[in-house]
Amino acid sequence: MSRRKVYLETFGCQMNELDSELVAGRLRALGYAFTPTPDDAHVVLYNTCSVREHAEQKVWSRLGELKARKAADPALVVGVLGCMAERDGEALIRRMPVVDVLCGPGELDKLPALLDNAVRTRESLLRDEPAPEGHTPRLISAREVALQGNTSRRSATLAAAADSLELLDLSRSVSPIDDDGSVKRSAYVRITRGCNKFCTYCVVPFTRGAEVHRPPEHIIDECRRLADAGVVEVTLLGQTVNHYRFEHGAAVTVDGVVQPQKGRSYAGGHRRDPFAGERVTTFADLLARIHDEVPGIARLRFVTSYPRDFGDDVLEVIRDHPRICRYLHVPAQSGSDRLLGLMNRGYSVGEYLEFIDRARAHLDQPEIGRPLGLSGDFIVGFPTETDADFDATVALLRRVRYKNAFIFKYSPRPGTIAIDRYPDDVPEAVKRARNTTLLDVQGEISDELGREQVGRTVDVLVEGASARTRKRRASSPGTVALTVGGRPAGADADFAAADAPGDEPVQLSGRTDTDLIVHFDASPTDALAWRGRIVRVRLDRAAGLSLFGTLIS
Numbered sequence: 001m002s003r004r005k006v007y008l009e010t011f012g013c014q015m016n017e018l019d020s021e022l023v024a025g026r027l028r029a030l031g032y033a034f035t036p037t038p039d040d041a042h043v044v045l046y047n048t049c050s051v052r053e054h055a056e057q058k059v060w061s062r063l064g065e066l067k068a069r070k071a072a073d074p075a076l077v078v079g080v081l082g083c084m085a086e087r088d089g090e091a092l093i094r095r096m097p098v099v100d101v102l103c104g105p106g107e108l109d110k111l112p113a114l115l116d117n118a119v120r121t122r123e124s125l126l127r128d129e130p131a132p133e134g135h136t137p138r139l140i141s142a143r144e145v146a147l148q149g150n151t152s153r154r155s156a157t158l159a160a161a162a163d164s165l166e167l168l169d170l171s172r173s174v175s176p177i178d179d180d181g182s183v184k185r186s187a188y189v190r191i192t193r194g195c196n197k198f199c200t201y202c203v204v205p206f207t208r209g210a211e212v213h214r215p216p217e218h219i220i221d222e223c224r225r226l227a228d229a230g231v232v233e234v235t236l237l238g239q240t241v242n243h244y245r246f247e248h249g250a251a252v253t254v255d256g257v258v259q260p261q262k263g264r265s266y267a268g269g270h271r272r273d274p275f276a277g278e279r280v281t282t283f284a285d286l287l288a289r290i291h292d293e294v295p296g297i298a299r300l301r302f303v304t305s306y307p308r309d310f311g312d313d314v315l316e317v318i319r320d321h322p323r324i325c326r327y328l329h330v331p332a333q334s335g336s337d338r339l340l341g342l343m344n345r346g347y348s349v350g351e352y353l354e355f356i357d358r359a360r361a362h363l364d365q366p367e368i369g370r371p372l373g374l375s376g377d378f379i380v381g382f383p384t385e386t387d388a389d390f391d392a393t394v395a396l397l398r399r400v401r402y403k404n405a406f407i408f409k410y411s412p413r414p415g416t417i418a419i420d421r422y423p424d425d426v427p428e429a430v431k432r433a434r435n436t437t438l439l440d441v442q443g444e445i446s447d448e449l450g451r452e453q454v455g456r457t458v459d460v461l462v463e464g465a466s467a468r469t470r471k472r473r474a475s476s477p478g479t480v481a482l483t484v485g486g487r488p489a490g491a492d493a494d495f496a497a498a499d500a501p502g503d504e505p506v507q508l509s510g511r512t513d514t515d516l517i518v519h520f521d522a523s524p525t526d527a528l529a530w531r532g533r534i535v536r537v538r539l540d541r542a543a544g545l546s547l548f549g550t551l552i553s
């Protein structure tokens with residue numbers, strides 16, 4: 001039979017994007033093909049996010065749209081992966097009977113087996129053949145389910161059983177060519193999974209489980225393989241990435257594979273870890289090792305930082321290693337100490353600012369062309385938030401001057417601590433107004449920061465054709481708008497389209513190491529060659545945080 005086609009759509013965070021990439025790699029190795037639209041797929045997978053209700057609603061509506069399709073084609077297999085599967089569990093199937101497969105983020109290594117069972121069971125039913133062993137025809141209503149429940153929180157240390165999720169990370173195929181034919185230049189690498197912080201509003205500690213750190217050798221090896229395959233930018237991922245710490249003496253090996261280790265955070269605040277480098281690989285050690293041992297990585301980034309327990313050692317490593325980007329994503333969530341307490345964030349506004357000032361003192365060196373870029377997350381309308389609390393958040397934004405801020409209206413999430421403890425008492429209209437105000441304030445700050453950049457010359461990692469070029473090419477006759485999984489196809493496809501007759505310049509986009517977006521023109525014949533390269537651009541003009549410049553070299 002022809003290869004089964006999978007449509008995979010990803011919602012939510014970078015961790016989910018990486019999970020989807022790993023899952024797609026496994027499925028491709030097993031012979032599945034991928035299709036950019038759900039219409040001709042045999043298997044439709046949604047990798048979901050539960051952080052806010054809005055993200056879940058999108059998935060509910062996608063599932064609703066599949067009802068008619070499934071009625072017409074009962075062999076279609078529908079899978080919900082990720083945090084929504086873990087959080088809702090089988091209640092999700094009761095609400096949406098189109099769903100055949102549920103797989104939590106901690107169980108994704110089992111997905112190929114679940115899918116295989118689901119596909120074979122449904123196909124044999126349709127052919128009226130005996131079902132595969134263990135699957136009787138009556139199981140037309142059977143579902144394939146792998147959820148973690150709260151098992152990952154039960155033991156203080158990982159049991160001597162192999163951490164099979166680690167095998168998924170280890171199995172990563174590092175082919176530099178994406179499905180759409182584009183060369184991959186940027187990649188995510190997971191260093192920790194899960195979270196132990198239990199901020200009261202957040203589902204992540206429940207859906208992704210306890211904090212687990214991957215062995216440094218696995219991480220460095222993955223970076224090296226990616227670099228060898230042509231990747232030039234690596235972003236290390238963790239919910240609280242700076243908590244990374246691997247104690248070698250406590251490492252467990254199963255079947256020759258060193259196992260990830262439950263979080264054993266260092267309680268020394270930002271004092272240096274006395275065992276760093278020898279008995280322990282700290283986050284600072286890990287950054288320095290990747291930088292030094294994998295010179296092919298031109299840019300090393302990491303997200304998301306937790307504003308507490310961020311040692312000077314990390315800041316010094318960033319300062320002293322030129323290919324580590326001076327960019328920190330450090331969510332503050334609120335500028336009010338009272339609300340930070342209710343959120344269980346574990347720091348005060350004063351402590352947050354102490355960190356920001358310390359980071360600036362180490363890393364903000366615009367005079368040598370190396371400024372520090374900061375971004376943050378904020379929640380408006382958390383229960384009991386008053387005008388005065390909100391004003392304190394506005395003041396924090398102005399004081400820190402983030403390059404950009406991600407602003408969210410509080411969304412009560414089932415299963416979190418806050419939903420039980422605090423009534424959602426800020427009216428929606430007030431949440432909306434505060435959201436708009438904060439976006440406006442951030443807009444002003446971004447405008448100012450953008451204007452300050454004009455006249456500077458910066459290094460830009462070229463990502464591809466700008467949105468403007470893509471739009472133009474897509475609407476001009478003879479070119480085709482390419483999409484993959486609902487998103488624009490890789491930039492090489494765009495460049496190919498841009499190679500259309502005529503020598504009108506192509507507008508390219510890329511980012512500085514502080515994560516500013518820069519657009520500049522290149523000749524259409526050179527465009528393809530620039531992708532994934534770092535070029536010098538003189539900045540001529542700013543529109544908010546979009547900067548426009550001239551290619552120098």
Ligand code: 5AD
Nearest residue numbers: 051201202331377378408409410411
């Ligand atoms: N409501 C609104 N925003 C939330 N976030 C996490 N949980 C919630 C929630 N229940 C935001 C936080 C976090 C980001 C990933 O999402 O700002 O940093």
Ligand code: SF4
Nearest residue numbers: 195197198199202204
């Ligand atoms: Fe959620 Fe807080 Fe953990 Fe971030 S640190 S994932 S907001 S619990």
